[in-house]
Amino acid sequence: MKSMKIAVIPGDGIGVEVMEAALHVLDSLDMEFEFMEADAGDACLERTGTALPEETLEVVGESRATLFGAAGESAADVIVRLRREFDLFANLRPVKSLPGVPCL
Template sequence: MYNIAVIPGDGIGREVMDACISVLNSLDIDFNFNYGEAGDECLEKNGEALPDETIELAKNADACLFGAAGETAADVIVRLRQELNLFANLRPVKSYPNTNALFDNLDFMIVRENTEGMYIAKEEEYTEEGAIARRIITRKAERRIIDYAFQYAKNNNKSKVTGVHKANVLKVTDGLFKEILYEVAKEYEGEIEVEDFYVDATAMYLITRPESFEVIVTTNLFGDILSDEGAGLVGGLGMIPSGNIGEDGALFEP
């Protein structure tokens, strides 16, 4: 028996969850579904977008299913990722038949670091004329996500990992990311090829030659943007689900 926390959220999230659970119930596996509240309507009803009860429900589950949230999306999904230490975000960019895709031959994975970078909620308005946002990059977190990307490539018969950064401008933070990328690559030498591109060049290559990618690994903000660009190649955001993976749990956004 697997205990699954179900967080439908707002809008289309409820319909997505109903369809997802219908599929899961057709499998020869025992699931116990427990429901939690989160999102815009939850904020209006309870005064908070992500109640502690929902966080505890997610922490005590074998896995979580999350639908969608409106204006409170960052308060919900970002916090869930951090509370559950879901360090890897996986977005498969895959072409499916009979869909309105720009390309019919794509099958690559975007692996995004989920717990730090620009999405640590450390912003402040220091005067009326300006504001500051902090970006945190640590060796531990970047090593973990890059190693995960190489392991994913190895386990899924992929031959290449592409690291994406902006180390020519962000010399310290993205410089560290690039350094770790090639440290990890040495451990897979002869098995997995490695390359790296600046994020702006990658955005162009996703349009001009997306079939050249197999596994992309990058930091939080860059991965968020590139994932949505990838979705546009295969029919839209509804065509690429999201998996958030941690050492002790997982949260999926069908």
């Protein structure tokens, strides 16, 4: 079976912890993945002078999917640029009502 390339961008703050958990889940599947880590976010901005380096865009462009953790103050810069570069037009946020749980 051919492995699926997945760009992994932990980003900042809780993104690092969330990404570790997500990768643990994917590792438990009976599938082949090639995880390609890339950098983005506030820490990246402080280190490199840009919140979303060209190298990260290249990694995302070479992948079949991208996992993005979180970004701090630079989140809008990172997310908007990723959407524009890769012609992404939807920001889906699934919602599910649970029986017995009051909701609006």
